[in-house]
Amino acid sequence: MLGGLLPGEVVEITGTKMSGKTLLALHIVLDHLLHHPDASAFWIDPDSSFRSDRAFEILSYIGHLDAHSVLARLSVTFCPTASSVVLATDQLRRSIESGGTRQPRFIVIDTITAIFSPLINGTTSQATPTHLRTIPHKFPSRAFNLGLLLTRSLTPTFGYMADTTLALSRTDSIAGADDNSDDAWGWRPENIQAEKEGKKIHVAQILRSRRMASGKWCTFAVRDGVTLEEFRIPELSGSGSGSGFESGFGPGTSGSPSFTAEAKASTSAKGKNRAPPNAFGSHS
Numbered sequence: 001m002l003g004g005l006l007p008g009e010v011v012e013i014t015g016t017k018m019s020g021k022t023l024l025a026l027h028i029v030l031d032h033l034l035h036h037p038d039a040s041a042f043w044i045d046p047d048s049s050f051r052s053d054r055a056f057e058i059l060s061y062i063g064h065l066d067a068h069s070v071l072a073r074l075s076v077t078f079c080p081t082a083s084s085v086v087l088a089t090d091q092l093r094r095s096i097e098s099g100g101t102r103q104p105r106f107i108v109i110d111t112i113t114a115i116f117s118p119l120i121n122g123t124t125s126q127a128t129p130t131h132l133r134t135i136p137h138k139f140p141s142r143a144f145n146l147g148l149l150l151t152r153s154l155t156p157t158f159g160y161m162a163d164t165t166l167a168l169s170r171t172d173s174i175a176g177a178d179d180n181s182d183d184a185w186g187w188r189p190e191n192i193q194a195e196k197e198g199k200k201i202h203v204a205q206i207l208r209s210r211r212m213a214s215g216k217w218c219t220f221a222v223r224d225g226v227t228l229e230e231f232r233i234p235e236l237s238g239s240g241s242g243s244g245f246e247s248g249f250g251p252g253t254s255g256s257p258s259f260t261a262e263a264k265a266s267t268s269a270k271g272k273n274r275a276p277p278n279a280f281g282s283h284s
Contacts, residue, residue, distance in 0.1 A: 006211075007105075010148040010161055015168035020202050020222055021151040022049070022110050024168065027228050028149065029106050030058055033070045040073040041106040042092060044085060046114035050076050057226045073102070082115045108149040116152070164209040171201045171219075194231070199223045201231055 005011055005028070013021045029041045043050060052071065059067040079085045095101035109115070150162065171191055194201050205217035221231040 005147045005149075007147060009163045010150070012150045012152065012162035012165045013168060014152050014165060014207070016170075017153065019168040019170055020220075020228075021168055023222060023225065023228065024204075025108050025110055025149050025151055026055060026058060029074065029108060030055060030070060031062065032105060033073050034059065034062060034064050036105070039105045040075070040102045041108065042104045043074060043076045044079050044088065044107070044109045045076055046078075046080050046085070046109070046111065048078055050110070052076075054226060061227045075104075080114070085109065085115060104146055106147050106149060109151070110149075111151045111153065113152045162208075163211065165207040167205050167207045169203050169205075171203060190231075194221055197223075199229070199231075 013024055015021050029043070033039055033041060055071055055074070056067045059070055064070060077088050079088050089107075092101065092104075092107075096103055191201050199221040200223075202220050202222055203217055204220065206212065206214050208214050219231045221229040223229065
């Protein structure tokens with residue numbers, strides 16, 4: 001859907017709780033490390049929520065036997081405040097410039113909500129929005145040819161920092177999911193069958209982007225909170241354009257879904273070909 005993450009790009013993944021934000025970011029990073037043995041990544045964890053066991057399970061799902069060799073190239077750092085993020089990224093930049101640290105291909109902040117919420121709510125003055133505006137440059141994605149991934153919940157934040165904002169939602173938590181009409185996504189046969197197989201169907205939609213039109217969307221399945229699988233709505237498959245939301249930079253090569261766009265489907269009389277609501281509950 002995005003045609004791959006470009007070097008120097010800042011991508012924001014937003015959505016409600018359990019919409020798959022962290023899982024998608026983790027799949028993207030691990031898949032890239034798996035297929036690029038010389039690559040590394042830097043993961044900023046503001047709320048100590050990173051789970052190494054989940055990373056092991058993902059690598060096992062992808063089919064990699066030596067998970068330790070991949071995870072050794074993923075550095076996880078606890079940064080509970082905006083000030084600590086600024087400090088950590090400054091240290092990372094200096095270490096890269098001095099040759100003491102391998103050049104990372106990704107920097108992930110999961111989640112920026114944990115950092116920004118006190119600032120938005122006015123409960124702390126430990127860092128100002130002015131300081132936070134400089135974070136993408138401190139990271140330093142464009143200067144060092146790396147990609148920056150941010151995850152956040154559906155709260156106000158500094159969206160202008162991102163080149164692309166991707167919204168995720170679960171079809172059982174979006175508008176109309178509990179409606180048993182023909183128009184409801186939650187009652188589609190594909191959703192019912194997926195539920196029986198232990199899968200949750202999610203929707204990814206481009207809310208805004210500096211390099212492509214917004215509104216493209218696709219569906220994917222999550223199983224056991226670990227696996228990501230391609231999931232297509234039969235009557236919509238092949239109706240869209242786009243080169244896929246591949247992991248890493250450029251075309252993907254993994255077992256993770258490519259997130260090929262299913263397009264903004266036209267609305268039929270009963271709405272069966274209608275695009276799903278986005279994470280904010282409105283239709284494309």
